[in-house]
Amino acid sequence: MLPGVTADQKLFAETAERFIRSTCPVSTVRRVAQREEELDGGYFTEIGELGWLALFVPEEHGGGSPSGQPVLDAGLIAEQRGRYLQPGPIVGSNVAALAITLGGTGEQRALLDDLAGGKALAAWALGDPVGGWGASAGVEARRGETGFVLSGTKGLVQDAHLADWFLVSAAVDGRPALFWLPDDVPGLSVEPLAGLDLTHRYAELVLRDVAVPASAVVGQIGGDDLGERLLQVATVLTVAEMVGAISELFAMTLEHARNRAAFGRVIGSFQAVKHQLADLSLAVECSHAIATGALTAVQERAPDAAELASAAKAFVGDAAIDVSQGCLQLHGGIGYTWEHDLHLYLRRLATDRVVFGDPAWHRERICRLHGL
Amino acid sequence: MSGQTADGQATDSAAADSAAADSMATDSAAADSAAVNSAATDGRPADRRPADGGPARDLDAYRREVRAWLAANLEPRNDDAPVRLRGGDAANLSPERVAQQRELQRRVYEGGYAGITWPAEFGGQGLTPAHEEVFAQESRGYVVADLGIAGLTTTRVCGPTILAHGTDEFRRTHIPRMLSGEEIWVQLFSEPGAGSDLAGVSTRATRTDAGDWVINGSKVWTSGAYYADYGLCLARTDPTVPKHRGLTWFGVPLTGEGVTIRPIREINGSSEFCEEFFDDVVVSDADRIGAVGDGWTVARTMMVFERLGGDPDETPRHSGARELAPDLVALARRVGRQGDPVTRQLIARAHVIDLVKEQLDAYVATLTESGAANPNLGSYSKLAAGTLNPVRAAIGLEIAATAGVAWHPQDTEASTTALNYLNGRILSIAGGTNEMQRNGISERILGLPREPAHDLDRPFNELRHN
Numbered sequence: 030m031l032p033g034v035t036a037d038q039k040l041f042a043e044t045a046e047r048f049i050r051s052t053c054p055v056s057t058v059r060r061v062a063q064r065e066e067e068l069d070g071g072y073f074t075e076i077g078e079l080g081w082l083a084l085f086v087p088e089e090h091g092g093g094s095p096s097g098q099p100v101l102d103a104g105l106i107a108e109q110r111g112r113y114l115q116p117g118p119i120v121g122s123n124v125a126a127l128a129i130t131l132g133g134t135g136e137q138r139a140l141l142d143d144l145a146g147g148k149a150l151a152a153w154a155l156g157d158p159v160g161g162w163g164a165s166a167g168v169e170a171r172r173g174e175t176g177f178v179l180s181g182t183k184g185l186v187q188d189a190h191l192a193d194w195f196l197v198s199a200a201v202d203g204r205p206a207l208f209w210l211p212d213d214v215p216g217l218s219v220e221p222l223a224g225l226d227l228t229h230r231y232a233e234l235v236l237r238d239v240a241v242p243a244s245a246v247v248g249q250i251g252g253d254d255l256g257e258r259l260l261q262v263a264t265v266l267t268v269a270e271m272v273g274a275i276s277e278l279f280a281m282t283l284e285h286a287r288n289r290a291a292f293g294r295v296i297g298s299f300q301a302v303k304h305q306l307a308d309l310s311l312a313v314e315c316s317h318a319i320a321t322g323a324l325t326a327v328q329e330r331a332p333d334a335a336e337l338a339s340a341a342k343a344f345v346g347d348a349a350i351d352v353s354q355g356c357l358q359l360h361g362g363i364g365y366t367w368e369h370d371l372h373l374y375l376r377r378l379a380t381d382r383v384v385f386g387d388p389a390w391h392r393e394r395i396c397r398l399h400g401l
Numbered sequence: 402m403s404g405q406t407a408d409g410q411a412t413d414s415a416a417a418d419s420a421a422a423d424s425m426a427t428d429s430a431a432a433d434s435a436a437v438n439s440a441a442t443d444g445r446p447a448d449r450r451p452a453d454g455g456p457a458r459d460l461d462a463y464r465r466e467v468r469a470w471l472a473a474n475l476e477p478r479n480d481d482a483p484v485r486l487r488g489g490d491a492a493n494l495s496p497e498r499v500a501q502q503r504e505l506q507r508r509v510y511e512g513g514y515a516g517i518t519w520p521a522e523f524g525g526q527g528l529t530p531a532h533e534e535v536f537a538q539e540s541r542g543y544v545v546a547d548l549g550i551a552g553l554t555t556t557r558v559c560g561p562t563i564l565a566h567g568t569d570e571f572r573r574t575h576i577p578r579m580l581s582g583e584e585i586w587v588q589l590f591s592e593p594g595a596g597s598d599l600a601g602v603s604t605r606a607t608r609t610d611a612g613d614w615v616i617n618g619s620k621v622w623t624s625g626a627y628y629a630d631y632g633l634c635l636a637r638t639d640p641t642v643p644k645h646r647g648l649t650w651f652g653v654p655l656t657g658e659g660v661t662i663r664p665i666r667e668i669n670g671s672s673e674f675c676e677e678f679f680d681d682v683v684v685s686d687a688d689r690i691g692a693v694g695d696g697w698t699v700a701r702t703m704m705v706f707e708r709l710g711g712d713p714d715e716t717p718r719h720s721g722a723r724e725l726a727p728d729l730v731a732l733a734r735r736v737g738r739q740g741d742p743v744t745r746q747l748i749a750r751a752h753v754i755d756l757v758k759e760q761l762d763a764y765v766a767t768l769t770e771s772g773a774a775n776p777n778l779g780s781y782s783k784l785a786a787g788t789l790n791p792v793r794a795a796i797g798l799e800i801a802a803t804a805g806v807a808w809h810p811q812d813t814e815a816s817t818t819a820l821n822y823l824n825g826r827i828l829s830i831a832g833g834t835n836e837m838q839r840n841g842i843s844e845r846i847l848g849l850p851r852e853p854a855h856d857l858d859r860p861f862n863e864l865r866h867n
Binding site: 033283286287294295297298300303304306307308310311314315317318319321322333336337340343344389391392393395396399401 | 723724725730739742745746748749750752753756757760761763764765767781784785788836838839840842843844846847848849850852
């Protein structure tokens, strides 16, 4: 994905791909999706050993990244995860580790070792159930005698069923705050949702008067910078997963067009098909380009990082639909069958398009970033 | 890549781009890297540095010399040059203005600052691109000649092509005049019957018993021909062989007997382009450029220069900071809709288009510079502009609503939206249509089979053509 990858980064990405192909290829993902198999904890400790979850964690807690550029390194892993539709709350766990690293208390930081090693997983509950992704959508935290009491509902929490911890965005006196909650805190329940994506599962997180101590706060109440940073990272990593999935879906379709014959020729020799493929490949290349620009800007904390991250999500979100539908069209009937992997990609992409903000939400955010 | 415009800079990537130029053409032809390389050598005498002093000392001295000459000979410029919009009569150059600009160019030529990287034996200065850059930097604050689109075609496309393929005699006659502003040249390339299918031109050049050539036919989409002196004309000299093999180039005087030039009125009301009719126009064999029947080789050299020389009107301008679609925000404020959620979505969509094109160009450039990339990747940038610019133009119209279709006669700002809409598909068509880019991408990047061709091996006169 990144034109300037170092040898270390290349090795990191190649190792990731080899691991996925041998341990959790799409055929396995499919069996898990069909509930014929469950992911065992071994998958997550193995990816912990590979370093996928340690990228944003300081060295003293077992963390580190191959190039010292954690956003770019995480982007490389995300691309491979997207290509092979990997399960699990990996974006959430990475973002949670970043939140604790940047703003966690001593007690919270003690968990970083487990997060880095894949022994504990986390999800970020940011959005509300109706598509708002603002810093404190859907949950309010009232000040109690010794801490806070949280009430409300979060929507579209990715793989909440696998999370041991939740990073919950909530409003305190109308100001954004982040809370770090264990999955067994009284009053918190994970309510599974049925959904389009078969490779991730989504849930609502319902909080009924969940009492937490003041030490559950991550960072400062009203400290917008941390939440903004986390949103940018979550956005670009989701985009990178989408770009991986889009690329693989397109490659699959190109291969089909090269091999499938009709009227005595391969269908990829018909101009009507070639031109569609050219347009789809333009969407793929544009997606790569804007994702690369956004990952780099977020890594460098460039002044335009926020707008590039949002522009990437807006563009790739739209491109995901165009490419998915175009690839289904070019596959013809075979692409409409359950046995074909195409729909696994189509379902995942349509869902990732919404996670951490759909294109319309990010476009409005771009206007606000510019003061319009 | 597309940002390189100076002739001297064109050559570094010329070899890599020859394949990209091919992707714009309909048909394959034998690779002509030899022609492109010879263009590179002749067009950029980078090694012909003055013998005295190292390059750095030479450049500093040169800069002082340029400064002094500019201060003594040219008028300082008061404001930034206005951005030229396509459309309206203002874009057209009057004969008086052309005469003034030729005079200004002559002053630069006589001062020794025209064709800085061009060979000295043909009237250039034989210096390096670094010298040219010094002159460009220093002259920014002065009024220099602007011979319009045909002036750019002369120095960026026709001149380098003639340097690459013209005879010594031809080069000695015409190149100095091109540099001095005395001769303005245009390309006589497309025809009413041959656009994307460039090798399908049917303008005929027939040899006379005396050894001259008689040209009959018509050309179209010639930028600025109404004030040009010569055209580089692609003509069919042998219709009995397959179409790529029967073509030859000629330098044709446009002011002579038998040539009729008519402006084409474009949908935006301006007449930047012309059509030309040739009725028994006689040129001598000395005006031939390249070998008889070898016109396609020359054409491909020319397409490389054309791509590199690009029309600066079509290059997006960046002022540094990336503003939020400034034209559309201004428009939304004019019509009081900056708070309307639909309008805000449209503005952000346009901004995302701007960002994506910019990121794609950077991405393609990075990959291309790495050397390992497919040389045809530039087609992605072209197709992105060709497919996204129309979307952006339509967004302007949508935001403007009634203000985009009717305005008070004095309100030039309001009419800009309509003009942008009319010009929105320029890059979808000019310089290789979207369809040609899609052919190029699918065949040369994605590796899909070529279209069955009905015209490659049959004589041109047996083909169906317009």
